Amino acid sequence: MARREETDQEAAAPPEPTVPTASAPVLGVGMVGYAFMGAAHSQGWRTAGHVFELPMRPVLAAICGRDRAAVDAAAARHGWAAAETDWRALIARDDVQLVDICTPGDSHAEIAVAALEAGKHVLCEKPLANTVAEAEAMTEAARRAAGRGQVAMVGFNYRRVPAIAHARQLIAGGRLGALRHVRAAYLQDWLVDPQTPLTWRLERERAGSGALGDLGAHIVDLAQYLAGELLVGVSAVSETFVRERPLPAVPSGGFPGAAGPAARGAVTVDDAALFTGRLASGALASFETTRMAAGRKNALRLEINGERGSLAFDLERLNELAFHDHTEPATTAGFRRILVTEPRHPYLEAWWPPGHALGYEHTFVHQARDLVRTIAEGTAPAPSFADGLQVQRVLAAVEESAAKNSVHTPVAL
Template identity: 50%
Template sequence: MIQNLVKGESIRVGMIGYKFMGKAHSNAYRAMPMFFPNAPKPVMKVICGRDEVGVKQAAEQFGWEEYETDWHRLVEREDIDLIDINAPSNAHKEIAIAAARNGKHLFCEKPLALNLVDAREMLAVAEEHQIKHMVGFNYRFAPAVQLAKKLIQEERLGKIYHYRAAFMQDWIVDPNFPLVWRLQKDVAGSGSHGDLGAHIIDLARFLIGEMTEVIGMSETFIKERPLPTSMTGLSAKGDASAQKGPVTVDDATLFMARFSNGALGSFEATRFAAGHRCTNAFEINGSKGSVRFDFERMNELEVYFTDDPEDVQGFRRVIATDPAHAYMNAWWPAGHGIGFEHTFVHEALEILQALEENRMPEPNFLDGVRCQEILEAVDRSITERRWVEIKEV
């Protein structure tokens, strides 16, 4: 049965996954009540993972009441309102569908599924069982990104002409870096395209709107890598025997797009940009102005308006930490920045407030499906070496 939530009640969370994203989500649930005391309070009931030693340690370290090693048992529990899924991508569909059928609301990390067919099925089941659902595109929740959205909505940038984005990392440049699960298509679904590209696609949809057609190219620079003996987050240890396995995902994918409003877009996702630790950046050009953002300087938005006096024209650096900016009245005094972890706190705030207010949170599974449509349209364009309309997939 669907858990009927009453305003003022706590929301009981069961989480599946306990490594990189598990730590980020756990921190969000713990921090949110301190800084957003009027929001629904999350109760960290159960954390779940296959390795009992690892998940028990995570439960103690992160502050969960209990741990579980079988997610099937977790989704059937009557004392859970919300299932948080941050396990590897190949586990998302089965867990989400089972949880929805047990009346649990869902918060699922991106990408929503390994492919579009699975993503659409997840959305259909969630809608059938009338549960609330959210997908984890955390970069939407940076206050500077929210400011960019506000400027566009208020038409202060005028008609939008260009959106260019790049998400660049360098953590696998070394050819001896082990074959972690993110480099295996059967587990991750895709490489930089689905991992990094999904984020900049979602930001494009959030800020600019829907795309109509795409054309792309991709490359896997290192075809084989040492097998790992252990993996934690984005780190791993290689096999002492130096046995290797094939890399089955892309190392870099680039594509161009047309938006339904007439704007043009360019997108680059790569893990082979030496010196770029986490450059998630975009620039938007409109008839009245432009904005630039780089997550490595996440508290800043560069803003330019064409109607500024000629002698002071140029990009201005806006520090998005004043109470005038989204979420910032809950944090620190003006000029005191926030970081990566705070985007997850804002995500948690959105899903918990949506549950209390009986509304659908944003972004939700529909946004996950729309993102997957674009990812697969790009894949088709690469295979067929042509422009592909989004409606074709």
């Protein structure tokens, strides 16, 4: 059994680069945004070339944000050579060949299309956009840019967890046989307290949707990635449990007319969404996403059941897979733990000895590695903007279904 898994991995392994990173041509990166995702992406770009031998050398050329003091501080903290306060100026820089977009969703389309039209490669955080129309425009811009040799990739970083990439290899290799069920849940609790202040993630005009787009985009992408097929139909419900929240406190010297301490603002996105779906093969899927699950900090869980076995993954144990081989005799069969830290596992060839675990931040290092190789080799990016558009269409279908199901029919008991 172990011999077969090893062979599968060897066949799926990407070719090793032939040019050491230190002597490779430079890939100047310009990043728009410097908060949570900006810090994570900075870590990825700063580290990738020191861990993996890459055919191009990522250089942190410039970072962009509207607040001069804050973006200067972010540049110093994360190792960026320069700072800009206008993303148009960043795109225009000669030392920037790739634009990394880490802003709220309402600006993704404008920045990405402008960067592609300026001849830059683009990495855009998920979800790709706030609407299907925006995602379609971005995908069309990416299609045109591909003809000029440019790459446009969407940042679904959880594909780069070694255990998830290994799960994809096992499924693609037929270890589960025909798929029957995909179960996915992404649970957080940072909005449980109704006094948590209103942020941009709770405003539809900036975020597009709530837990659905923020968390649901990840598990929709992972379900389709692992299964190797697309969702073809959904049925959904959603809810906003806290409909008003306190406005953020205004610092000393705030703008005229700033809200007082008692001011509140409307929450215009969902707090939670539940939906079922059907994959193209007929396999069934279920999804749960919420930011209101007390005690769950970043609980992303997946289980895939097939005719020949099952796989399960929990992000809070991200170096592990649970695997059940249903072809074994019942007397010995059962879920077993696979510790995904071997050099032959995806991404692990450049890291630590077996048993030395990786973490969340490594997914961004792996994302940077994959994107640099894609650009250098002239291959199609994965996940592409077209993949991001597919996820956006699923999210829109979920919202449409949830709206139709918002009127609940009483059940006679």
